[in-house]
Amino acid sequence: MHGVKRTKISPEAAEAKRLKELTKIQAYTALEEDVLARKNAGDYSPEALAQTTALLDLNPEFYSVWNYRRHILSRGLIPASAPEDVVALLTADLRLTMAYMKVHPKVYWIWTHRKWCLENVPPGPGATSGWREEFWRTELAVVDKILSVDARNFHAWSYRRYVVGSLPPGSARTPADELKYTTKKIEANFSNFSAWHYRTKLLGAEWAALEADKVAAQKDKEFELVTQALWTDPGDQSGWLYHRWLVGTAPSPDVLAREVANIRELNEAEPDSKWCMNALAHNLLLLAGLSSEAEAASLRTEAKALLERLEVIDEDRKERYRELASKQ
Template sequence: MHGVKRTRVSPEAAEAKRIKEQSKIQAYVALQDDVLASKRAKEYTVEALGKTNQLLDLNPEFYTIWNYRRNILTRGLFPESTPEEIVGLLTGELRMTMAYLRVHPKVYWIWTHRMWCLENVPLGPGESKGWRNEFWKTEFMIVEKLLDADARNFHAWSYRRYVVESLPASFSPARSPADELKYTSKKIESNFSNFSAWHYRTKLLGKSWAEITPEEVADEKDQEFELVTQALWTDPGDQSGWLYHRWLIGHNPSPQVLARELESIQELHKEEPDSKWCMNALAHYHLLSARLASASETDVTKHRAEAKTILERLEVIDEDRKERYRELASHY
């Protein structure tokens, strides 16, 4: 690596390092073989659970071991436990996965195991103050902290969506789609490049717009265009806002809205003539305008010509993708 001073390693030190690494590999393979042998023998004991701990500490992506761990719990430990003891076991599982997530926040199997734990909490005493409600309450606070630590962690956002959709009816305060929209707005306004927050927003709005009138959707979409336009003008080089803008346009676009947004982006292009994302959007929306049923033959020719000119310019601006632009331009 440039700028890093190289340190000469003696043959003796290199050999010692090799032997140490080989020893670690041999120990890992021996442990893996031992755990898999226990799995084949259907050993569902506390000792077997401890072995899976050791193996997952070394390799948390070993999904087979996560599956085995769940079998140990459901087939071996849970049947012999009281509800209170099951709660204790699941609390331990959640504590363990949280420790793993601090080091490996993007490993799917850790998130999956956490979901499984929540879904297997016993009902507990009472409907409103049962264990499940307390577990989900804690989980909601944890996912808040995870996103405060890393607001762009896609896995944490997906997990938040899962948690919100799974909250028991007795959860307080209740989380409505409007509450979640406000939350995404806060995250987006603090950082317009937060793609995960924009993505979550599409999921929320997609559901809510299916339940209201077209007129109400149009009003809400205008507000969304105002929000995303702020992002585009703030940082036209960031892809997140452009993807969200394209999603808005693609959600039952009207010729009037398309024409308005095309004009708005043309104004931005004058200020940022070399923005590849701006030009990508212009080319796409010109071609979309050419496909509108209401477009006249003259308009179709004009929009296609504009798109071709932009694509040819992109071949120069974005050379790594010039063949893609060349292929698109060859059709017009």
């Protein structure tokens, strides 16, 4: 690092370091060979499970070892265990995945294994409240905690949708509950793309079952929310993507004219914001498609000028802008 004095390492120390690293590599290789040999031999013993734990401690992205671990559980240990022992086995694996997620929160295979564990919890004693229900209720609290640490972890948001959809009836979350949750996360950080994306899933499903006038009223509220985000940070892509989705759900001349006017105002305040210009050009072209011939020509001319400006300030996408402008 700059400003840090380099310390010269003696040949003896360098050799000792090399040998230490070599020992680690040899130990890892031996462990990997042992686990894969057990896998090929169909070893589903407790010893095999322990070896997969040791290997995953070193490399939690080793997906075939996760697959083997599930085979050890499903083909060996779970069939030979009493229900309460199965609960203990799966609880241990849930703790294991949680420990890994703290260090590797975006490794897909860890999340996949956690899902598998939850799906294999036995029903348990009691007709209405057993182990399975308790595990799912606990899991929602777990994902809440994960998102409180990293509110933009898209793996965690995807996992939340999965958990919410799997909750038992007594613990079910309504779309309104989840919308409030996303609002809280968005208002804390408007650049939370994953929260905006989750919101599209919730509203898309809800609006499909509502009458048109109720949908229109809800959309107006959504435009108010996203407009706050756009004015707060016009350089952030998250709000603009949500805005484009919202416009695209049912573009009408009135809504488009209103949004074009709003974005024009923002563009005047932030003349070099590429996302603002991009959105303005996009909405101008949508409005042109719903306007009279004379109005459409004027709107397309304005959009073309914006696209030509974008070629200059956003060179990485200049060919895309050039192609769009050539069509106007």
